[in-house]
Amino acid sequence: MNAKTMRIAVFVLSFIWLVNGELLEADQDASVPEDWILVERVGPLEEVELTFALKQQNVNQMKELLKLVSDPDSHQYGKYLSLEEVAALVQPSQLTEKVVQNWLQSHGVKNCHTIVTRDFLQCVMTVQVAEALLPGAKFHRYRRGSHTLLRSTSLYSVHEDVYQHLDFVGGVHRFPPKGKDISKGWEGARQSALGYHLGVTPSVVRSRYNLTAKDVGTATNNSQAVAQFLEQYYHPADLAEFMSLFAGAFTHMSAVERVVGTQGGGKAGIEASLDVEYIMSSGANISTWVFTNPGRHETQEPFLQWMLLLSNMSAVPWVHTISYGDDEDSLSDAYMNRINTEFMKVGLRGISMLFASGDSGAGCRHLTKERNTFRPSFPASSPYVTMVGGTSFKNPFKLTYEVTDYISGGGFSNVFAMPDYQVGAVQAYLKSVQPLPPQTYFNITGRAYPDLAALSDNYWVVTNRVPIPWVSGTSASTPVVGGILSLINDQRFLKGLPSLGFINPRLYKLQGKGLYDVTEGCHLSCLDDKVEGKGFCASPSWDPVTGWGTPNYPALLKALMD
Ligand SMILES: *[C@@H]1O[C@H](CO)[C@@H](O)[C@H](O)[C@H]1NC(C)=O
Ligand SMILES: *[C@@H]1O[C@H](CO)[C@@H](O)[C@H](O)[C@H]1NC(C)=O
Ligand SMILES: *[C@@H]1O[C@H](CO)[C@@H](O)[C@H](O)[C@H]1NC(C)=O
Ligand SMILES: *[C@@H]1O[C@H](CO)[C@@H](O)[C@H](O)[C@H]1NC(C)=O
Ligand SMILES: *[C@@H]1O[C@H](CO)[C@@H](O)[C@H](O)[C@H]1NC(C)=O
Numbered sequence: 001m002n003a004k005t006m007r008i009a010v011f012v013l014s015f016i017w018l019v020n021g022e023l024l025e026a027d028q029d030a031s032v033p034e035d036w037i038l039v040e041r042v043g044p045l046e047e048v049e050l051t052f053a054l055k056q057q058n059v060n061q062m063k064e065l066l067k068l069v070s071d072p073d074s075h076q077y078g079k080y081l082s083l084e085e086v087a088a089l090v091q092p093s094q095l096t097e098k099v100v101q102n103w104l105q106s107h108g109v110k111n112c113h114t115i116v117t118r119d120f121l122q123c124v125m126t127v128q129v130a131e132a133l134l135p136g137a138k139f140h141r142y143r144r145g146s147h148t149l150l151r152s153t154s155l156y157s158v159h160e161d162v163y164q165h166l167d168f169v170g171g172v173h174r175f176p177p178k179g180k181d182i183s184k185g186w187e188g189a190r191q192s193a194l195g196y197h198l199g200v201t202p203s204v205v206r207s208r209y210n211l212t213a214k215d216v217g218t219a220t221n222n223s224q225a226v227a228q229f230l231e232q233y234y235h236p237a238d239l240a241e242f243m244s245l246f247a248g249a250f251t252h253m254s255a256v257e258r259v260v261g262t263q264g265g266g267k268a269g270i271e272a273s274l275d276v277e278y279i280m281s282s283g284a285n286i287s288t289w290v291f292t293n294p295g296r297h298e299t300q301e302p303f304l305q306w307m308l309l310l311s312n313m314s315a316v317p318w319v320h321t322i323s324y325g326d327d328e329d330s331l332s333d334a335y336m337n338r339i340n341t342e343f344m345k346v347g348l349r350g351i352s353m354l355f356a357s358g359d360s361g362a363g364c365r366h367l368t369k370e371r372n373t374f375r376p377s378f379p380a381s382s383p384y385v386t387m388v389g390g391t392s393f394k395n396p397f398k399l400t401y402e403v404t405d406y407i408s409g410g411g412f413s414n415v416f417a418m419p420d421y422q423v424g425a426v427q428a429y430l431k432s433v434q435p436l437p438p439q440t441y442f443n444i445t446g447r448a449y450p451d452l453a454a455l456s457d458n459y460w461v462v463t464n465r466v467p468i469p470w471v472s473g474t475s476a477s478t479p480v481v482g483g484i485l486s487l488i489n490d491q492r493f494l495k496g497l498p499s500l501g502f503i504n505p506r507l508y509k510l511q512g513k514g515l516y517d518v519t520e521g522c523h524l525s526c527l528d529d530k531v532e533g534k535g536f537c538a539s540p541s542w543d544p545v546t547g548w549g550t551p552n553y554p555a556l557l558k559a560l561m562d
Contacts, residue, residue, distance in 0.1 A: 012246050021135050021157030024166060028173050028332035030153050032142065036175055038150065039141040044128035048139060048150055049297040051170030051304060052121040053338050054092040054100055062089055066347050066384070067420075070502040072509060072562075078498035080350035083116055083314040090345065091118040096165040103162045107133050115312035122308065124297070134158060137172055137190060144175075147231055151175060151298045167338040171299040174335070176230060177326040185308075196398070199458040199469045202246045202281035205480055208399055208455065209282070210553045216251045217286035219493040223317035224255070224283050224486040226276055226479060227291040229302040229324055232269030234276045234290060235464070242277045242462035242483040250284050257287040257460065260309065261294035273463040274471055275479045279321055283483025286490065289317050301429035307342045316351065318489050318499045321388075321482035322355040323379040323475030328415055336378055336415055343384035347502035351491075353385040354482050356474035357450040358409025361523035362442070362535030372526040374411050374535065376439045381413030386503055387449040387476060388478040389546045390456025391518055402550055403538070404521030405456045410536060411473060421505040422448060425542035428521065433539045437531055451504055453518060453546040454480045484551045488560050500560065507548065512541050514556030515549040 032038070042048075068076040081089075092100075097118065104112065104123060112123040127139050127150075134156035141150055152172050206215075228234075243254040254278060272292075280288050294305045303324060310316055328336070346353055363375030380387050390405035412418075419428060426448045430436065437456060454477035461471045489499050500506070516537050523545045525535035536544045 017304065018415075021159055021557070022163045023155055023157045024163065025168050025173065025332035025334050026155065028155065029330045029334070030155055030173050032151075032153055033178070035178055039143050042127050042139040042141055042150055044126060047124050047129050047297075048127055048130050048299045049122060049124045050130060050299070051301070051308065052100060053167040053170065054119050054121060055096050055165050055167060056090040056119045057093055057340060058089050059341055062341070062344050062348065062373050063207050066115055066344050066502065067505070069350075070347060070505045072506045073316040078350070078501070080498060080501060081348045083311070083349060084377075086345050086348055087117040092165070099162055099165050103159060104133070109133070115308055115370045116314070117311045120308050120311070131452055133401040134169060134172065141365060142175070148177070148298055164338070168332065168334045170301050170304045172334070174301055174331065176302060177324070199460050200455055200476075201460050202278070203249055204399065205278070205282055205455065206250065209365045209480075209484060209551050211282070211484075211487075213250045213329055215487055215553060216284040217490045219490045222486060222493055223287045223289065224279055224482060224489045225289040225291060225317040225321070226279055227306055227320055227322045227324075228269075228272050228275070229293060229306065230271070231264065232272035233266070233292065234272040235264045235268040236544075238268055238273050238462045238465060239276055239280070241465060242273075242467075243281070245315070245462065245467060246460065247281055247284070248362070252284040253280060253286070253288065256290050258289045259292060260289060261292040263292050268463045270461055270463050270468065270471055271475055274459065274461045274476055275321065275323065276461070277461060278476060279479035279483045279486075281483070282480045283319070283486035286483070286486050304339075307339065310346060311342070318350065318352050319352045319354065319482050321478045323478060325355065325358050325380050325409075327363070327365070328376045328378045328381055328413065331378055333415060336382075339379065340382050340384055340416065343379070347384055350499040350501040351422070352485055352500055352503055354388055354478050354485070355379050355385050356478040357387040357389045359390075359407045359473045359475075360409060361407060362411045362437070362525035363409070364526035372441070372528050372530070374437070374525055376411045376446070377409065378415070380409060381416055381447050383416050383419035383447045383504075384502065386451050387547070388474060388481050389450035389453035390474045390477045391453050391550055392455070392457040394520070396458060402455065402516060402518050404518060404523060405472070406521065406524050406547055407473065408448050408450070408453065408456065408523050410523060410546075412442045412444065412448050412544065414443045416447040418445060418447055420503075421508045427544055428541065429539060433537065433543070437525070437535060440551045441531065448544050450547040451507055452481065452515060452545055452548050452550065453477060454550050484553055484556070487553070488557050491557060491561060495561070497562070506560070507543075510548070510559055512548050513526070514552055514559040516552055517541060517549040518543075518546040521545070
């Protein structure tokens with residue numbers, strides 16, 4: 001039985017359960033990903049922690065406001081809101097709060113915590129109570145490696161009286177996606193003649209993007225962050241060693257300012273080491289935070305937990321870079337729409353969110369034996385965050401111009417419509433590039449990504465005290481771009497200007513100014529007769545492989561200094 005038929009079977013089963021309840025996320029894929037194994041049915045008195053997403057108010061108003069504060073031609077450009085002001089706008093109505101509270105109380109649920117914006121409620125209860133609250137749910141324990149969590153593979157419903165007051169309940173479905181295999185291992189010959197480099201280091205990144213030794217942070221209140229959710233930890237000793245090996249030529253910090261969440265023990269992850277080492281060497285001398293597996297309980301969705309945390313802290317860094325994504329088709333619309341609103345909340349506060357666009361090119365989803373389609377991922381497909389794709393040097397050993405890295409994630413959403421800010425750029429691409437992949441492979445009306453790119457190939461990383469070469473993926477390009485935006489924020493702060501915030505509307509208005517256009521190469525997709533592994537191809541100006549291209553720091557700074 002494949003996941004889809006399983007999902008339909010589950011759907012039919014849970015309908016029998018319903019008496020006076022309604023399914024909140026009827027389209028959620030509740031099947032178990034193949035890398036997780038079932039351990040046991042959870043006992044009735046064990047505890048679970050659930051997150052209730054309460055319906056917000058003024059979501060459309062917030063959307064309009066975000067357009068204004070991030071449009072450089074608007075009088076309201078840069079007039080960001082504080083967390084408290086965002087809370088006043090979105091917090092649920094008194095009726096919503098009351099109905100949800102009464103519902104929880106009537107089931108004896110007492111141990112709940114809210115957040116500043118009051119639109120999430122996190123509660124601990126026994127499994128017995130959780131299953132009474134959410135008819136249809138049946139909690140089991142699953143394991144992947146040393147990581148265990150509680151989930152239900154049957155859909156849940158809620159009482160019809162609370163249905164209209166909730167978006168979804170977190171902690172029931174959605175397994176954390178698999179960490180990407182980011183080290184490709186390069187087989188090419190190593191060369192050491194003068195003018196050649198043996199892989200990407202901070203000095204290679206800095207010279208390609210025209211950063212001089214003087215281009216480091218100096219503003220006192222600047223900050224940047226990386227976020228990790230997949231059992232990945234960085235070691236302070238690795239970071240210090242990396243900086244002593246590779247950062248001699250510019251002023252930098254060698255320690256993280258603040259860790260939010262729990263750093264597990266054990267070995268460092270390549271991914272975590274990469275993120276922190278590169279954001280701190282492009283955004284050099286800027287105070288850096290690490291958000292890592294926030295939360296206390298095995299039932300949680302760590303990504304969701306991080307979103308809650310951002311809405312519960314009034315001071316958070318200005319730029320966040322994240323390498324995390326899941327197939328759009330594995331998530332419910334209710335969940336994605338709500339996370340999208342959470343991104344708007346962040347943007348309204350003047351915070352920039354950068355996500356890696358993924359490492360599978362256009363992706364591939366098998367619909368039937370003969371029919372395939374590209375597979376967009378989320379949050380990559382959200383119109384309210386900035387997506388970073390990947391490039392390689394034309395000559396892998398020289399500081400040449402950049403071409404597409406064939407793994408660079410890109411494509412068109414099936415859930416989110418194309419936002420206004422990108423319509424011109426995307427239409428121009430669709431009109432000028434021939435041939436395009438067959439129209440059955442992608443949704444021409446959807447949000448297209450990525451927005452820009454940077455090198456994603458052959459990086460050096462220090463992990464578990466050992467320097468490792470040939471680390472690749474868009475999780476490398478994202479912190480590099482994040483650090484560069486932080487440097488621009490820094491210059492803006494020194495001039496008394498606000499942060500860049502949600503940059504997409506401004507980025508698309510630049511029409512490629514301040515960026516190196518990437519025009520060569522295609523990314524990968526379905527290995528079938530129709531497309532033969534080829535997704536989209538790079539072209540002059542914007543394209544769904546490398547966006548507008550890669551940063552040329554002095555030129556980009558100039559374009560963004562007002
Ligand atoms: C949000 O922060 C407040 C104050 O620090 C805390 O009491 C509350 O438990 C937090 N909420 C969650 C869901 O962690
Ligand atoms: C590094 O940043 C600090 C502020 O955090 C600043 O005082 C110092 O001047 C910066 N160093 C350089 C070389 O700009
Ligand atoms: C410093 O930055 C934080 C956000 O990280 C902001 O809330 C605070 O107002 C800033 N302080 C000053 C003095 O600019
Ligand atoms: C295409 O995208 C739009 C959003 O732009 C969505 O409403 C529609 O359902 C999508 N079509 C398919 C076949 O997924
Ligand atoms: C950036 O560096 C390249 C190569 O070193 C150089 O040709 C170019 O003039 C520089 N651009 C700017 C805007 O400084």
